[in-house]
């Protein structure tokens with residue numbers, strides 16, 4: 001196998017962790033990123049690495065020449081936070097659809113294998129719980145989340161069309177709410193929002209009644225799942241997520257406890273089309289890839305909080321100390 005690995009979205013939250021792991025495994029890594037939500041800083045510690053390169057590239061444009069020699073491609077390119085992906089819904093949709101089209105064309109001519117990072121959002125506001133891979137989903141095609149959900153659904157469609165019609169080797173992972181260090185403080189996702197708010201001693205913004213659920217997967221577990229899927233025997237789609245489900249209020253309480261913050265909870269309206277429940281059935285990944293998450297929510301939050309503390313340059317006692325100071 002050619003050891004050059006292409007990582008579109010490589011300067012993003014998930015992408016930067018994946019690049020680290022690929023380098024540690026001895027691969028040469030070419031990261032592509034338009035830096036819309038990714039950041040050079042996420043891969044700053046890799047910039048001097050002899051086997052790492054970052055090219056600023058918008059995936060809706062034709063791929064750079066250097067990408068042609070990749071043997072494997074992990075496509076993580078797309079803003080993933082609702083706040084970010086709704087800022088430019090046209091670009092969000094095209095990044096998924098035109099982006100994967102460019103990558104599939106590349107893989108067809110080079111024989112490279114493509115792993116597509118799809119999402120639990122393909123299930124929309126699910127009517128089946130927990131979600132198995134054969135559930136076809138419940139997505140509003142014209143709602144505010146559609147640019148992400150339908151873009152990712154169409155990307156899956158194209159991946160399987162190229163697989164069946166043109167024999168391209170594919171892998172499709174459906175990721176459920178990954179979190180960890182390098183989520184951006186202003187990213188708008190619930191884990192980063194709550195941690196930043198708690199550390200700053202600001203109110204935690206709970207949308208709706210806080211009884212909606214998510215299943216949060218620590219980034220190291222997600223990356224391990226992606227590597228296993230790429231190397232493993234099945235194409236997917238495969239759910240990769242933590243099957244332990246929490247309400248948003250439970251998450252808020254855990255963040256307050258682990259930061260030692262006395263922030264209050266403030267209620268805000270629930271955004272339109274916000275899924276009420278989400279939990280992956282991961283039996284397929286367990287059976288076929290021998291994968292399951294190892295990091296508990298508590299341990300993952302502690303590591304993430306530590307990272308945010310340093311990022312925000314706050315003292316170890318967090319929001320409480322700042323308020324008292």
Ligand code: UDP
Nearest residue numbers: 082188189190191193205206207212248274
């Ligand atoms: N959420 C919240 N407060 C926030 C941000 C998000 O209560 O400050 C809720 C949001 O309404 C959703 C859940 O947390 O029900 C997860 O939101 P996120 O944006 O992290 O991810 P997604 O909705 O894509 O799963």
